[in-house]
Amino acid sequence: MGFKSVLCVTGSDHSDQDVRTAAGLCAEVGAYLSVLIMSPPPLVMSSPSLGDGIPEWPGQRAQAIARLDKRFRQIERFSQDMARLEKTSREIQKLLRATSLCYDVDTDYCDQANVGDAVRQRAHCTDLTIVGTALLNDNNLGPLVINGSLFDTGKPVLVVPKGAEATLSPRRVLVGWDSRVEASRAVREALDLLSGADEVRVALVDPEATCNGYGAEPGADIAAYLTRHGARVSVDRLPSAGKPVATVLAQHAIDTSADMIVMGAYGSRRLRERLFGGVTRWIVGKPPLPLFLAR
Structure with a gap:
């Protein structure tokens, strides 16, 4: 049967080490590599209440300003995250072009509640998901990726900790x-x-x-x-x-x-x-x- 298609999930703020690990494993067995780059879950910013430094008069105007300020911060955060995703995607594609692998690189911007579904969707169409050191040490993204890969997919996960020599041909x-x-x-x-x-x-x-x-x-x-x-x-x-x-x-x-x-x-x-x-x-x-x- 073998592993012919491998999924590697990494964060937009991670190093490229997890992708290098997955690429090495794919080269070892001649597998196709799919890389999914995910943005860290966005911060949830609540609107300040009238008692938090905003004058009570005029109340409606203060609430409108607060809503606009929150919306501006969300747009600013979204723009920064998308720029980071695109930059990481370009760097990983450059890294993989130097290999002889067949691969694709995709990005996904979603909150914590949807990380598992995004990973599950892709893991369904691969033979194995690689969880590298950077993802394993990411307390926000790592557990969501592992759960999304293992539950409802029936597909295996290979966890590669720091310092371990990963291989798909173990002795x-x-x-x-x-x-x-x-x-x-x-x-x-x-x-x-x-x-x-x-x-x-x-x-x-x-x-x-x-x-x-x-x-x-x-x-x-x-x-x-x-x-x-x-x-x-x-x-x-x-x-x-x-x-x-x-x-x-x-x-x-x-x-x-x-x-x-x-x-x-x-x-x-x-x-x-x-x-x-x-x-x-x-x-x-x-x-x-x-x-x-x-x-």
Whole structure:
């Protein structure tokens, strides 16, 4: 199957490093690159009330001036944001013209409420979304892009943290397995990566042998599935020793010199994930190496 079309989302005020990372990955597998540049959500400026330095007399005139002032500031902000988007677009197109890639560069100016929809629309028609360091560290735009890519698309996301060497041809891969549908989807989406790796380690934290769930021999079923697809698999059953599952998985990935972690995203309900965190939220916040997510 492979990855033939890749989406990279970046902010208009970000560096070009995320695009360079995505371009390198596309060159590695011969994929088409779509770049979406998004403007930071505009500031919401409320109209000053009559008691905030505006004379009460004449009231209607003061309110009209306040409305005009707010409108002027919105237009000024819009003009600045559009100029920044166009400048970033020109710079990225210049960067990509120097490569041998097939690509397109698009811009979108929208508020926070519409970021997810804008990303989802484009992610539907690509095989993989790349979330680079700059986007990952953008607390306003990053989470909206990740949510827009993962929810309602059925498409995977590759998170590339600072300092990580990203590749779509990893030699050693750690699969975080919990027998849930999200983990199964992640394995299916990463099948080409896994079958081409030198070593795949399926990691289960505190698994229990049951007639359902993990099965009588935890990890044996997914290992057999991957083996049938040509992957070289071993199963690691790890005790948590009271530590969070994410901590155990991250440390095991480091101990085994993994190049990438593959795991399902948001296994719990979305609202609960937002309020209380979870494996995905913790590891996306501080991933030790590239993280391949699917839901």
